[in-house]
Amino acid sequence: MKNFSGLLMNSSLDPAGFWFPDQASQNAELVDDVYFFIYWVSIISFVIIVALMVFFVRKYKRNKPDHMPPKQSDHNTVLEVGWSIPVGIVGVILFYFGAIGYIDAKTPPSDAYVVNVRGYKWAWEFSYPNGATSTDLYLPANTPIKLVISSDDVLHSFFVPAFRLKQDAVPGRYTEFYFETKEPGTHHMFCTEYCGTQHSTMGTRVKVDPETQEKVMDPETGQPMVENQVFVLPQADFEQKLKELGNPCEGLDAASCGKLLYAKKACVGCHSVDGSKIVGPTFKGLWGSDRKFADGTSAKADENYIRNSVLNPKGQVVAGFNPVMPTYQGKLSEEDIKSIIAYIKSLK
Amino acid sequence: MSAPAVDVGHADYLKHAKGILSWLYTLDHKRIGVMYLIVTSVSLLLGGAFALLVRAELFTAGPTIMEHDTYNRMFTLHGAVMVFLFIIPSIPAALGNFVLPIQLGVKDVAFPRLNLASFYIWVLGACFLMWSMYDSAIDTGWTFYTPYSSDNANAVSAAAMGVFILGFSSIFTGINFIATINKMRPKGMTFFKMPLLLWSLYATSLIQVLATPVLAITLLLLTLERTMGLGIFNPALGGDPVLFQHFFWFYSHPAVYIMVLPGMGVISELIATFSRKRIFGYSFIAFSSMAIAFLGFLVWGHHMFTSGQSKTASIIFSALTFTVAIPSAIKVFNWLATMKGGAIWLTTPMLYALSFIWLFSIGGLTGMFLGTLNVDVHLHDTYFVVAHFHYVMVGGTLMALFGGIYYWWPKIFGRMPNDKMGRLSALLTFIGFNVTFFPQFILGSRGMPRRYYSYLPEFQDLHQISTVGAFILGVGILVGFAGVVMSLKNGKKAPANPWGANSLEWYCSSPPPHENFKVQPEATDPYDFSGWKWDKRTEGYVRKASEA
Structure with missing residues (x-):
């Protein structure tokens, strides 16, 4: 896949992050490479179509109501089969690289770190091998991760844009997703399968003070703060966090x-x-x-x-x-x- | 039942019989087409109003004008009304009903009573659907996914029943069109001499007849689950919610082609007529309609790459999905090749056709992102998908519908539409549409999920642009309707053939007489425009003297 990105297009064409959020997983690189390949194929095709359309409209304008164009050939089998071939070839390329990336994301290595993700109306709960649970997702950096996803009630879908990861949570079965985290960072997560009233706050949302019902503002940026996020932490911090999560009420009344x-x-x-x-x-x-x-x-x-x-x-x-x-x-x-x-x- | 017969040729079909009952009991395909045009237009305005409410709510990141539950109902209503009441019946049942028999030179469709029945079944289904959605405040989205919808099983069964009744209306129209095209073509019109609109309506009808029954099966299973407690879709009873998605998309994916194929047929007519040139690659366009109809049945699983269906299934569906790209691309190439070397006349319908090519190309090309497995995993259920299917459905079908309305309006009502308003509408809908939906590709790529009542502040700017675009689009549509409706009062009288087209509907007067033709004419070559010359007096085309 590295060769693919080198040969064709790669995500360095999106330096300012115009189209995408951070590339925070191995999987994200694969997705973005294919995305930008399709992106350029689309732009080139679109420009050709529109340029021809505009050119023909200007060049072959009707000059009077009785203007009849000269008789011309009305079909050309070689040409018509010919222009279907590049479409077919692009289709095969896209299918191939899309499928490779997909299979990759569905095939975790046996030593992947497993986190269980449980969706219910309207929150996610993450549980870790030591029995700790959390509503924010904490992950160790630079680690292969396998998410095992389930739902208690209706369909939900766990989506972390920065990981280019999405998998429905289906009641009555487990679904899986594998990816590899990169450097430490903070990312959004969402529910993307409609699940009712609070669907849009099931995941990263604007932080609201429970007592005043006012948005909490970040004093530095002046923007509303958000909560319920994905935190990729350095290994040591992650282990510390797991310990805290394991016993949240310690020392509290x-x-x-x-x-x-x-x-x-x-x-x-x-x-x-x-x-x-x-x-x-x-x-x-x-x-x-x-x-x-x-x-x-x-x-x-x-x-x-x-x-x-x-x-x-x-x-x-x-x-x-x-x-x-x-x-x-x-x-x-x-x-x-x-x-x-x-x-x-x-x-x- | 039928209206009293009046001497053919003396009165057009509009004046043929008077009174509201003569319309309600009519078996005339033209009047039924007009009635369909009215009800589908009302549905479009209604669905559009819901869309504007949705967009208005999304103008700010938090609550704007309504509660979240109200919002959820609004997008459900928008989707259901637009899909089931507007876009599926619009072109085939309204324009198709009017044009198809005349293009074949016959007096009516094969089964006129079935045609009227299909209209009333549509009305019944529409009332049933709207009542059930209103009465029980359905908020499931137009897809009715289980098990969310299982919580509200009665209401969803009722709504599905409404969709099922509407489906019968589709089936009846489909059967009618298939029989009419198979059995009633005029002398000299083989399948490969038909206008391409008829090919696309034929392909559409086949899908309607074959896909709609699956909806009936789904409804039956939902009912069995609810009344007998059989666990089919609801995991609480041991069922599988993903099975519902298979059933749903087995119908609804072909339905997508029910929505867009007739539009492609209309565009083929418009491009040929207004280039005054024989359509390029006729048989490829005709076969591509049939290929799309066939392949449309094999790709439903591409809606479910993240659903938890098996990996193997996802991979196969992805491969099959790319095959649809070929017939779609063939059509676009052939339309362009038709324009090359033509005498292009930029009428209002042609502007809509060019708008169609622009928008449908974006819709089709962005489909490649979604057919590609790992990219779809990121984009699925985000605004990217919303933008993609609106580019296809609205950019495609709605533009074709407006192009078709402006093209056939002189024939239907005998009045020329207001050209200035038509052009303004084509421009406004084009700009409004792109401003509304292009930003949604960016939103979706950045991770903005669909069906969200509130969203993170970073998405707000793009949402605001999109909302402004939606209102421009809304104004464009209203101007478009005004341009045709006002012509009924003060429009210039339409000549029989204002465009110089050569399919049979342009051989009878505008509006056509009650029985279209006294005797079935022989087939014309629909794409040979050389037999017509401009007539200044009527501002229309007349047959050249040598052939008249």
């Missing part, structure tokens, strides 16, 4: 741990803590309040109510809301749920 889980387990996407309505009811003032449900019943918000709402969210749906929350059965331990309850208690 229950309410603070709950606050951490609230962000980490994506409760923040749907439940505000400032009284505003997002997708689900706010946590502010929830504790001890009377809940009226869509089926007409009601209950007081106590430990049991919160626990049931976490594990069986469709059981008691507050009037005015849709039953869209997935169950957190298996995603939160009993300890975690206690911490969440403590956090909700603290939000008067």
